[in-house]
Amino acid sequence: MILVTGGLGYIGSHTVVSLLEKGYDVLVVDDLSNSTVDVLDGIETASGIRPVFEKLDLQDRQGIEHLFKSYTIDGIIHFAAYKAVGESVEKPIAYYQNNLGSLLNLLSEIAQSNKSIPFIFSSSCTVYGEADALPISEDAPIKPATSPYGNTKQIGEEIILDATRANASFKAIALRYFNPIGAHPSIAIGELPIGRPQNLVPFITQTAAGLYPKLTVFGNDYPTVDGTNVRDYIHVVDLAEAHIVALERILDGKANDAYEVFNLGTGKGSSVLEVVKSFERVSGLKLNYELGPRRAGDVVAAYADTTKAREVLGWKTSRSLDEAVASAWNWEQKVRN
Numbered sequence: 001m002i003l004v005t006g007g008l009g010y011i012g013s014h015t016v017v018s019l020l021e022k023g024y025d026v027l028v029v030d031d032l033s034n035s036t037v038d039v040l041d042g043i044e045t046a047s048g049i050r051p052v053f054e055k056l057d058l059q060d061r062q063g064i065e066h067l068f069k070s071y072t073i074d075g076i077i078h079f080a081a082y083k084a085v086g087e088s089v090e091k092p093i094a095y096y097q098n099n100l101g102s103l104l105n106l107l108s109e110i111a112q113s114n115k116s117i118p119f120i121f122s123s124s125c126t127v128y129g130e131a132d133a134l135p136i137s138e139d140a141p142i143k144p145a146t147s148p149y150g151n152t153k154q155i156g157e158e159i160i161l162d163a164t165r166a167n168a169s170f171k172a173i174a175l176r177y178f179n180p181i182g183a184h185p186s187i188a189i190g191e192l193p194i195g196r197p198q199n200l201v202p203f204i205t206q207t208a209a210g211l212y213p214k215l216t217v218f219g220n221d222y223p224t225v226d227g228t229n230v231r232d233y234i235h236v237v238d239l240a241e242a243h244i245v246a247l248e249r250i251l252d253g254k255a256n257d258a259y260e261v262f263n264l265g266t267g268k269g270s271s272v273l274e275v276v277k278s279f280e281r282v283s284g285l286k287l288n289y290e291l292g293p294r295r296a297g298d299v300v301a302a303y304a305d306t307t308k309a310r311e312v313l314g315w316k317t318s319r320s321l322d323e324a325v326a327s328a329w330n331w332e333q334k335v336r337n
Contacts, residue, residue: 001024001025001026001027001052001071001072001073001074002019002024002025002026002027002073002074002075002076002077002247003027003029003067003071003073003075003076003077004016004019004026004027004028004029004051004076004077004079005029005030005058005076005077005078005079005080005102005106006029006030006035006078006079006080006081006122007026007028007029007030007051007053007079008028008030008032008035008036008037008039008040008043008053009030009034009035009079009080010180010190010191010192010236011079011122011177011180011236011239011240012028012030012077012079012080013035013039013042013043013189014184014189014236014237014239014240015077015079015239015240015243015244016028016043016047016051017043017046017047017184017189017240018237018240018241018243018244019244020043020047020048020049020051021047022244024244025052026051026052027051027052027053027054027067027071027073028040028043028051028052028053028054029053029054029055029056029058029067029080030053030055030056030080031055031056031057031058031080032055033057033082034082034083034194037053037055039189040053041188042188042189043188043189045186045188046184046186046188046189052071054067058080058101058102058105058106059097059098059101059102059105060105061105061108064105064106064109065109068109068113073115073117074117074118074251075117075118075119075120075247075250075251076106076110076117076118076119076120077120077122077243077247078102078103078106078119078120078121078122079122080102081098081099081102081122081152082094082095082098082099082149083149084149084198085126085147085149085150085198085297086147086198087149088147088148088149088150088152089147089148092148095148095149095152096148096151096152099149099152099153099156100152100155100156100159103121103156103159103160104159106119107119107159107160107163110163110167110170111163111167111170115169116169116170116171117170118171118172118173118247118250118251119160119170119171119172119173120172120173120175120243120246120247120250121156121157121160121172121173121174121175122175122177123153123156123157123174123175123176123177123261124150124153124176124177125176125177125178125232125263125265125302125304126145126146126147126149126150126153127142127143127145127150127153127154127157127176128140128141128142128143128176128302129142129143129144129145129146129150129299130143130299130300131143131299131302134269134301134302134303135267135269135303135304135305135306136263136302136303136304136305137263137305137307137308138176138261138262138263138305138308142154146297147297157174157261160172160174160259161259164258164259165258165259168258170258171250171255171258171259172250172258172259172260173246173249173250173255173259173260173261173262174259174260174261174262175242175243175246175261175262175264176261176262176263176264177234177239177264177265178231178232178233178234178263178264178265178266178302178303178304179199179200179231179232179233179234179265180233180234180235180236180239181199181200181201181233181234181235181236181324181325181328182201182235182236182237182319182323182324182325182327182328182331183236183327183328183330183331184236184237184327185237185327187327187330187331187334190327190328190331190332190334190335191236191328191331192335200231200272200275201233201275201279201324201325201328202328202332203215204275204276204279204287204325204328205279205328205329205331205332206332207287207288207289208279208283208285208287208329208332209332209333209336210336213288214288214289214290215276215287215288215289215290216289216290216291216292217272217273217276217289217290217291217292218272218292218293218294218295218298219291219292219293219294219295219298220291221294222294222300222301223300224271224300224301225271225274226271226273226274228271228272228273229271229272229298229299229300229301230269230270230271230300230301230302230303231269231270231272231301231302231303232265232266232267232268232269232270232302232303232304233266233270233275233321233324234264234265234266234317234324235317235319235320235323235324235327236324237319238266238317238318238319239264241315242262242264242309242313242315245313245314245315246262246313246315249313249314256312260312262308262309262312262313262315263304263305263306263308263309264304264309264315265303265304265306265317266303266304266306266317266321267303267304267305267306267317268303269301269302269303270321274321275321275325276289278321278322278325279325279329281322282322282325282326282329283326283329
């Protein structure tokens, strides 16, 4: 059985569907702090299977002990974490307690189990900061974190690396995501931010749906194709599938090292205005947006060098920006109807 922590979240739920579609038995653990139990229904609709679910805060060490005694866990994909950059600046202690405490509890239980349990860690391209060169490869230097959230990802990777060094049977892969967008083609699950969206695509779709009067594009004077920020937008289903490939790499004994890192992106950067144009193209609507000043902390451009993921992990994206944006819009319309 594969344990997916934070499995009712945006990326977690899509990964659960991909696992179920490949025939894995899945145990979903989520504390519902940033999701709802209704997502289980969406997972079942998308996959035809309802996974086992346990509501649990991973800061509860006794709860984790009980979990490992109750189920035979053959692999772990660890998503569960607080993830709002701005909120992490306001509540740093809560972010360190939750994100690192949960990770430490899981790793402690793995160590005590005396089993070889593959571990896939949800990391982020934020560890690179303002990269020295583009595209960004896994060898790019790790820059000082610009937020407590980003720091928890950096520290989390360091903890996992140390754990693999201390335990010869423990193998892990950290997946550094770029910018996941879109929804499952069934439109049974998708991105549904609680409160005001922090990411571009849900803000676009919610503006088009009438929740906000207009979208503000933060900065149009960057040294990019049209002056707006450039990011690597990856379809969430492509991203979900990468987790299964990474898990099977360890399960099949193909991992070269006890700890490996892979960037997950398309390898292509798209500007904010290019994403807006993609939305207008697939929806047939004119989006109301305005150009505003730069936002503090935004890097100019970030997109992945996907060579290692393609050649070593054996994975690459197959879905286009338009396909991802169209699925996000389909999901938004379903949610609002």
